[in-house]
Amino acid sequence: MTTMRAPDKTRRLRTVLGEFSTGVTVVTYRDADGQPRGATMNSFTSVSMDPPLVLVSVARQARACAGLADNEFTVNVLAANQLDVALHFAGKPRNGPISWHEPESGPPRLTGVAAWLQCRPWRTYDGGDHVLVLGRVECHDARRLEPLIFHRGEFRRSGLKxxxxxxxxxxxxxxxxxxxxxxxxxxxxxxxxxxxxxxxx
Structure with a gap:
């Protein structure tokens, strides 16, 4: 029996997990200087309806991990035509500015998204090489736009209903x-x- 090396096990696990299609979000917040920041994440899920809680999983080494500590944030569910926005907040800057909406109070959010959920910090939990950040949803909205999908390591559009x-x-x-x-x-x-x-x- 051949023993699989650790990098091979990780690669195989990533491949298996990639069979689960997800939407694509950008989690936005303000940094210590009050500037709008964001990070692309597909590890996002609803946790509870009462109280209304959602969860994002943030890599420990990511700048957003420190930025989200005890900080309000908005989960922006990207529309299918926002691939450039997803890439921008994943470290591949787009040509041209990002369109922000900055409410009178609370964290900033992106314009043109399929949905957004504004959250205040609730709890954080150890998630191995990630930190699990729970937020309580304070306000939200959605538009009937086709979402951006992530499957098998690639961005996609949703298929036929x-x-x-x-x-x-x-x-x-x-x-x-x-x-x-x-x-x-x-x-x-x-x-x-x-x-x-x-x-x-």
């Missing part, structure tokens, strides 16, 4: 729920290794 399974039909108009279930069984057998027994479809 799938019909809900109970409404899926065959070409002749009959319900296809059973057929869809059998396809799922075939995929499961393929992943696990077929025992050789025929599948009754």
């Amino acid at each position: 799938l019909l809900q399974l109970p409404r899926t039909v065959n070409f002749d108009g009959t319900a296809a729920g059973v057929w869809v279930g059998r396809v799922h069984e075939l995929h499961a057998l393929s992943d696990a290794g077929n025992s050789g027994e025929p599948l009754d479809i």
Whole structure:
């Protein structure tokens, strides 16, 4: 049995995790001098509705890690046409200025985004080489824009909207729920290794 080296294990884990598609956010805040700052992050999730909490995972070595310590922040969910904005806050500056919205109070946010959530600090937790930052949502808004997607290490646009399974039909108009279930069984057998027994479809 060949032992996998640590860099290979990390690379493999990153590949596996990359199969989980996410949206793309830029988390914005003010630095110690009051200047607007931001960092591109795709490790973002809803945590609680009561109280309303969200979480971002920040690399310990990132400047944003210190910038978010006990600091208000805004999670900006990027629209599909904001790839240049995502790259800018990931360390590849765009040509031209960034369009900021600076409210009378609270952290700055970006314009043209699909959604935003303004947060005040709630808790931080040890997350290994990352810090898990929870914020309590104070205000928010959204627009019906196509989101920017991150999958397999690449930025993408979302695909076609799938019909809900109970409404899926065959070409002749009959319900296809059973057929869809059998396809799922075939995929499961393929992943696990077929025992050789025929599948009754």
